[in-house]
Amino acid sequence: MADFKRIKNIAELAELAGVNAGTVSRALANSPLVAKNTRERIEAIAREHDFRPNVLARNLRTKRAGAIGVLIPLGHETAQHISDPFFMTLLGHLADALTERGHDLLLSRVIPTNPDWLKIVVDSGRVDGVILIGQSDQSSVIDVVAERYLPLVAWGANLAGQAHCSVGSNNRRGGELAVRHLIERGAKSFAFFGDPIAPEIAERLEGCRAALADAGLGDVLEVLPAHLTAETAHPAISSWLAETERVPDGIIAASDVIALSAMRALSEHGYSVPGDVKVIGYDDLPLANQTIPPLTTIRQDLVAGGAHLVDLLFRRIGGEKTDSIILEPQLVVRGSS
Amino acid sequence: MADFKRIKNIAELAELAGVNAGTVSRALANSPLVAKNTRERIEAIAREHDFRPNVLARNLRTKRAGAIGVLIPLGHETAQHISDPFFMTLLGHLADALTERGHDLLLSRVIPTNPDWLKIVVDSGRVDGVILIGQSDQSSVIDVVAERYLPLVAWGANLAGQAHCSVGSNNRRGGELAVRHLIERGAKSFAFFGDPIAPEIAERLEGCRAALADAGLGDVLEVLPAHLTAETAHPAISSWLAETERVPDGIIAASDVIALSAMRALSEHGYSVPGDVKVIGYDDLPLANQTIPPLTTIRQDLVAGGAHLVDLLFRRIGGEKTDSIILEPQLVVRGSS
DNA sequence: CAAAACACAACAATCGTTTGCATTGAATTT
DNA sequence: AAATTCAATGCAAACGATTGTTGTGTTTTG
Numbered sequence A, B: 001m002a003d004f005k006r007i008k009n010i011a012e013l014a015e016l017a018g019v020n021a022g023t024v025s026r027a028l029a030n031s032p033l034v035a036k037n038t039r040e041r042i043e044a045i046a047r048e049h050d051f052r053p054n055v056l057a058r059n060l061r062t063k064r065a066g067a068i069g070v071l072i073p074l075g076h077e078t079a080q081h082i083s084d085p086f087f088m089t090l091l092g093h094l095a096d097a098l099t100e101r102g103h104d105l106l107l108s109r110v111i112p113t114n115p116d117w118l119k120i121v122v123d124s125g126r127v128d129g130v131i132l133i134g135q136s137d138q139s140s141v142i143d144v145v146a147e148r149y150l151p152l153v154a155w156g157a158n159l160a161g162q163a164h165c166s167v168g169s170n171n172r173r174g175g176e177l178a179v180r181h182l183i184e185r186g187a188k189s190f191a192f193f194g195d196p197i198a199p200e201i202a203e204r205l206e207g208c209r210a211a212l213a214d215a216g217l218g219d220v221l222e223v224l225p226a227h228l229t230a231e232t233a234h235p236a237i238s239s240w241l242a243e244t245e246r247v248p249d250g251i252i253a254a255s256d257v258i259a260l261s262a263m264r265a266l267s268e269h270g271y272s273v274p275g276d277v278k279v280i281g282y283d284d285l286p287l288a289n290q291t292i293p294p295l296t297t298i299r300q301d302l303v304a305g306g307a308h309l310v311d312l313l314f315r316r317i318g319g320e321k322t323d324s325i326i327l328e329p330q331l332v333v334r335g336s337s
Numbered sequence C: 001c002a003a004a005a006c007a008c009a010a011c012a013a014t015c016g017t018t019t020g021c022a023t024t025g026a027a028t029t030t
Numbered sequence D: 001a002a003a004t005t006c007a008a009t010g011c012a013a014a015c016g017a018t019t020g021t022t023g024t025g026t027t028t029t030g
Helices: A010-017 A021-028 A036-048 A055-062 A085-100 A117-123 A139-148 A171-184 A199-214 A230-243 A256-268 A286-290 A302-317 B010-017 B021-028 B036-048 B055-062 B085-100 B117-123 B139-148 B171-184 B199-214 B230-243 B256-268 B286-290 B302-317
Strands: A067-071 A104-107 A129-133 A152-155 A165-169 A190-193 A221-224 A250-253 A278-283 A296-299 A325-327 A330-332 B067-071 B104-107 B129-133 B152-155 B165-169 B190-193 B221-224 B250-253 B278-283 B296-299 B325-327 B330-332
Touching (some): A021 A036, A085 A302, A117 A129, A129 A302, A165 A171, A171 A278, A190 A256, A221 A230, A256 A286, A302 A325, B085 B129, B085 B302, B117 B129, B129 B302, B139 B152, B165 B171, B171 B278, B171 B296, B171 B330, B199 B221, B221 B230, B230 B256, B250 B256, B256 B278, B302 B325
Parallel strands (some): A067 A104, A067 A129, A165 A325, A190 A221, A190 A250, A250 A278, B067 B104, B067 B129, B129 B152, B152 B165, B165 B325, B190 B250
Antiparallel strands (some): A104 B104, A296 A330
16 A cells, blocks of 8 residues: 555665564564564565565575476477477476476576586576476486486486486387287388487387387388478478378377378378378377367376476475386377277 | 586685686676686686576676566466467467577466465566566456556557556457458358457457448357367367257357367267368467368467567566557468368 | 573674775886 | 876675574563
């Protein structure tokens, strides 16, 4: 109400209340060290003047930041955009989980061209911990930092010699599930759409190969390895379809976004899904349920994934040295297969 | 390399270099006041020890934050999730535009139940400005803060008595465009899917009504006003289709997400798109181009929108009192109409 | 009733930078 | 040679909070 003079800091408020700044600090922090009625007097003045202590100063003093850095390292070759649905979906879940714990989320500049990109954020003092959404091709950089900086977790593959803590799904198993399902549905020849340069994708492809070998179908898999993002997937697949003489009847897409493009390209080339060609995606993003036909896919539980990332991070902030987590992917059967 | 002893602050580095802390500060800031070779010596030590000055302390001193708060106020009634594709898409563009300007992005807790939700962020000292993605039903709260806090811009409708600065598209005109297009394609009866409680949606609906009246078709519009999010839209539309005896042949969806659900529900009920029913969406999210058939929609240029938001914000940070911007929506004709 | 215990609040150091001002020694001018 | 510049650095006061220590009165205790 009476906003006649805006209070800038704790000292001014202290003067108004006729006490010392330290007392105000304690009062506002609900410390039992200050008498009930002086606390109430201070609170009243604070409310009246709409005063809130400066968070920056508090953080400097307490060496806490109240924020978690969330970084999306995009390999320099990658044209992949930050607004990729997968990133955004996981980011949304992280935002929910983090705010639930009273922490803000700092989306910071990511320059994988500069090898210090991670150190810069970690050392800035502005975050209590860092979550990486994807490791891109930066696994070794991440390892170096992880060695001395505990509160760091990453979404993504769990690679062989990896030193840092990660949460990801069992991509090999996911690939197996996909292929087995397609075989079950009667597919005889297969194509995999995705670039195995990314370690996750490579693992999925491996899983596919293993499942095919198991079924005695070792040599019926074609791979379209072009790097496939939302924008580039459709033309790439479309021209592949035009060139290919015998289009396979089972397509495994390395992501839902790619699967969507594949379905569209197939439809444009006169193939029906799932009649002529069965398609299976990967991720189970919300949009997978919105397509026509709805997309059969390998589900990665991103809600659980986000929750795990946050949980591990806070345990690490607490000093615990946590292990990586590998989630089991799940087959979700819908209309496209 | 020689990381034998980690440097904690500028003073320690100063000691190593045999100079004063102030000099180090200036050297690291590339001030012309320090001699070239002392600067180089200091930089060498900093590099060797992998030292970077604490950002928090700098910000406290300079009263700059280097971060922009991005808030998504979700009206308390709304079940709309932060991971809504529209929000996420705009957020992605904002992240790109902001990092381009060297600022980070602070996604902060949004509690519209507490009327101070905006003040808390604004006064925290952690942000140089705030961008709101949507105003929800909080326009008056926003106005109050905007009165004393200049660097604040919002995405959304430009309402009549609104005091704060906003960027949004001409929703009325968007509604008109949609209806005119459907009429052109031969539609005779219409339905609008969306909840006019949100001001943007209300304006779109108004535009639809105006265009229909213009064409002498004033009484052929039905409105399904249920609040429609990704999860709730499909069942709502599905049961509406089941109940409705004469399903209209032109459907205007208040968003692409709703349009997707509508297309799916229509297909499940045996209607073909665009044969039996023509569908038009709103937004032109990336996913609109990925559907089968591709979605005709009213495009809001979110890249431009994000750029404008950021531009206005920085001009306001510079002290300028900017006006709101209204973008012209565009009809994008694809396969669904 | 003196001594000890207690509840509050004041004092002052601290977090790690930045920056205006004072100081120094060298270079230039008169 | 004295006086004046000038470039480079040192010094110390901020920025706005938190918190351990010290200092008051007031109450309890033996």
